[in-house]
Structures are given as structure tokens and as C-alpha cells.
Amino acid sequence: MTARAVALRTVMALYPARYRRDRGAELAEVFADTTAGAGRLATAREALDLAAYGLRLRTGLTASTLGGQVLAAAAPLLAGALLGLGAFPGLGDPRTREVGIAARAGLAAPWTEVPGHLAVLGLTVVPALLAAAAALGAWRAVRVLALGVALLGALRIGLLAADVQDSWLLVYGATALVPYLAGGALLAAAPPDLLEPPGRHSRLLVLAGAAAGFAATRAQGGYDTRHLMDGWWPVVLLIVPLLLLVLCAARGRLRAAAAGIAVLPLTASFSLFSLWEQAGGVPRLLPWVAAVAVVLASAARLLAGGSPRRAAG
Numbered sequence: 001m002t003a004r005a006v007a008l009r010t011v012m013a014l015y016p017a018r019y020r021r022d023r024g025a026e027l028a029e030v031f032a033d034t035t036a037g038a039g040r041l042a043t044a045r046e047a048l049d050l051a052a053y054g055l056r057l058r059t060g061l062t063a064s065t066l067g068g069q070v071l072a073a074a075a076p077l078l079a080g081a082l083l084g085l086g087a088f089p090g091l092g093d094p095r096t097r098e099v100g101i102a103a104r105a106g107l108a109a110p111w112t113e114v115p116g117h118l119a120v121l122g123l124t125v126v127p128a129l130l131a132a133a134a135a136l137g138a139w140r141a142v143r144v145l146a147l148g149v150a151l152l153g154a155l156r157i158g159l160l161a162a163d164v165q166d167s168w169l170l171v172y173g174a175t176a177l178v179p180y181l182a183g184g185a186l187l188a189a190a191p192p193d194l195l196e197p198p199g200r201h202s203r204l205l206v207l208a209g210a211a212a213g214f215a216a217t218r219a220q221g222g223y224d225t226r227h228l229m230d231g232w233w234p235v236v237l238l239i240v241p242l243l244l245l246v247l248c249a250a251r252g253r254l255r256a257a258a259a260g261i262a263v264l265p266l267t268a269s270f271s272l273f274s275l276w277e278q279a280g281g282v283p284r285l286l287p288w289v290a291a292v293a294v295v296l297a298s299a300a301r302l303l304a305g306g307s308p309r310r311a312a313g
Contacts, residue, residue, distance in 0.1 A: 004035060007047045014054030056191065063191040070249055071186060072194035074258035076205035077212070078187045079134035079142060081262055082127040082149060084213020085179055095223065099124055116159050122152045123180060130187075135206045137198025143188050150184030153177040175273040176223050179213075182265040209262060216266040223270065234271035234278070241267055 008031050012020055015027075031050060035043045053062075061068045087095035102117035109117055130145040160173045196202040217223065244260030 004032075004043060007043065008032075008050075011047050011051045011054060014051050014058065016057055019057055056189075059189070061189050061191065063194050066249055068191040069194060069254055070245070070257045070261060071190040072196075073254040074262045075139070075142070075187055075190045075195055076134055076202045077209035077258060077262035078183050078265075079131050079146075080206040080209025080211075081213035081266060082146075082180065082183050082187075082209075083131035083206075084210040084215070085217055085266075086124055086127060088214075091218070093217070093223075094221075115155065119152050119156045119159065123149065123156070126152065127180075131206055131210060135198075135203045137196070137202060139192055139195040142195075143190070143192065146184045146187035148184070149180050150188065153180035153184065157181075171276055172273055175269050175276075178269040178272065179265040182268065183262075186261065186265070212263060213266060216263075216270075220270045234274040237267035237271045238264075 008028060011031075012024060012027065015024070027050065031046060034046050038046070056062045056068070059067075061071060063069070063072075087093045087099050089096055098120055102120040105113065105117055107114060126145055126148050130142055130149065133139075133141040133145060156177055157174045160170055164170045164173070196205075241260045241264040245257050245264065246260075248254075248256035248260065
């Protein structure tokens with residue numbers, strides 16, 4: 001069996017069984033035609049594109065589903081929000097010192113510290129490139145950069161888990177990275193054929209997302225423990241974006257639903273840490289986690305359903 005045949009067989013396994021039965025032969029024929037005489041790089045790129053669409057079908061995030069339409073509408077906002085989350089010098093953000101240490105150390109740091117420094121700098125530079133690409137309508141670059149942001153966030157959490165023995169510090173650091181994980185993943189998952197062409201409207205949405213990300217970060221004191229929220233505020237800041245997403249999506253108001261899904265990663269990070277502190281640990285937080293999981297599962301079922309695209313409202 002050739003490498004091309006193995007790649008096709010692997011990719012096809014990502015598609016739902018019914019889709020493979022109905023369209024499998026057609027997909028295999030198209031793949032053979034587009035990769036005939038192509039080099040390894042072109043073949044790999046075609047296989048990745050085919051795999052990505054299979055995952056979209058699995059998750060219900062295609063151009064014909066409500067979830068895909070909401071994500072596409074939210075893409076400029078999410079791109080801007082990731083930029084607004086940055087640690088800006090001179091604003092008293094406690095993360096600024098961390099960025100400065102990583103920048104000064106560079107590759108001269110001990111090799112065990114280099115991955116962490118690169119991740120810190122990456123989460124400062126890559127979101128800026130991503131926002132610029134979104135403003136220019138370069139959505140293929142945006143999706144690649146968004147995936148990079150999510151992977152950098154995951155790398156930082158992995159490094160924290162390996163280095164930090166204190167559960168408080170681990171949860172504190174991990175929840176701070178939730179917007180990068182969630183925002184990057186959601187942006188990468190947006191259907192490419194629904195993304196807005198470059199223009200004034202998309203640039204304004206990127207700026208609005210950046211303002212929201214900056215405002216959320218400043219309201220949290222640059223993610224400082226002295227700005228913890230008490231009482232019901234963490235719950236409110238989780239439930240309101242979720243309700244905005246679900247209720248507006250159900251009524252076909254894509255823009256409003258997009259605002260909900262773009263804001264949710266911003267409010268989730270600090271809300272989750274505040275709830276964890278108030279509950280006194282993970283076991284006591286589990287009932288809240290279960291309740292939110294039920295809401296998210298209901299939202300996922302709604303968004304995975306097919307829906308004709310309607311004018312954003």
C-alpha cells in the first residue's frame with residue numbers, strides 16, 4: 001500500500017460512517033486527481049484539508065450548521081480579543097515582568113527554561129500577528145496562527161503542571177490561559193468559506209474584540225489575585241455569555257450569539273479561578289462544573305443542528 005493510500009485511508013476514518021458510504025468513493029477520486037504527480041508537501045496539505053473537513057462533519061461545525069455560522073461570525077471578535085489579552089508595558093500588569101525576563105534571557109537561558117520563555121513570548125507576539133491577519137482578511141494565516149496560540153497555551157499549562165507543586169498556583173496559571181486555549185481553538189474551527197472578506201466592517205470587529213479583551217484584562221487587574229471576585233459575580237459572568245449565545249443562536253441572531261461566544265473565554269478564565277477559590281477546591285466545585293456541562297451540552301446540540309444562514313442580528 002502506497003503512502004498516498006495510507007494517508008487517504010487514515011483521513012477517511014475521521015469522517016462519519018454514513019458520509020463515507022455516500023461520498024467516500026467521490027472523495028477518494030478527488031484526492032487522487034488533486035495529488036496526482038504532486039510532491040509530498042502538496043499531498044500532505046491536501047490530506048490535512050480533507051482531514052479538517054472530516055473533523056468539521058464530526059463536530060457539526062460546517063458552513064451549513066448553526067454552530068459553524070456562529071463561529072464564523074465570531075472570528076474577527078475572537079482574533080481581536082486574543083490581542084487585547086496581551087501584557088502591555090506600563091500598565092502595572094503583573095505579567096509584564098514575566099515577558100521582560102523571557103525577552104532578556106532569549107536562547108541564552110538554561111535549555112530547560114527555553115520552552116517556557118518561547119511560550120511566553122509566543123503568546124505576546126503571535127496574537128498580534130493573528131489580529132493583523134484577521135484585519136487583512138488573511139483567514140488561512142489566521143487559522144494557522146490560532147492553532148499556534150492554542151498549542152502555546154497548552155504548552156504553558158503542561159510546563160506549569162511539571163514545575164509547580166502547589167495546586168493553587170497551577171489552577172491560577174492554568175485558568176489564566178483558558179482564553180488562549182478556547183479562543184485559539186474556536187477561531188481555528190471556524191468554517192473558512194463563511195469568513196468575512198477584508199473590509200472596514202471586519203477591521204472594526206477586530207478592534208471591538210481587542211477592546212473587549214483589553215477591558216476584561218484591566219478589570220481583572222492584569223490577572224492579579226488582588227482583584228478576585230466574590231459572591232455570584234463569577235457565576236453571572238459565566239452564565240450571561242452562555243445565555244446570550246444559546247438564546248440568540250436559537251433565534252438566528254448570529255451577531256449577538258457571536259458576541260456571547262467571543263466574550264465567554266474572557267470571562268471564564270477569572271470566573272473559574274474565583275469559583276475554585278470560593279468553593280474551597282475541585283471536589284466542591286464539581287456540582288457547578290456539572291451544571292455548566294449540561295448547559296454546554298445543550299448548546300452544542302443546538303449549534304450542531306443544520307440551519308439556513310440568516311442575516312446577522
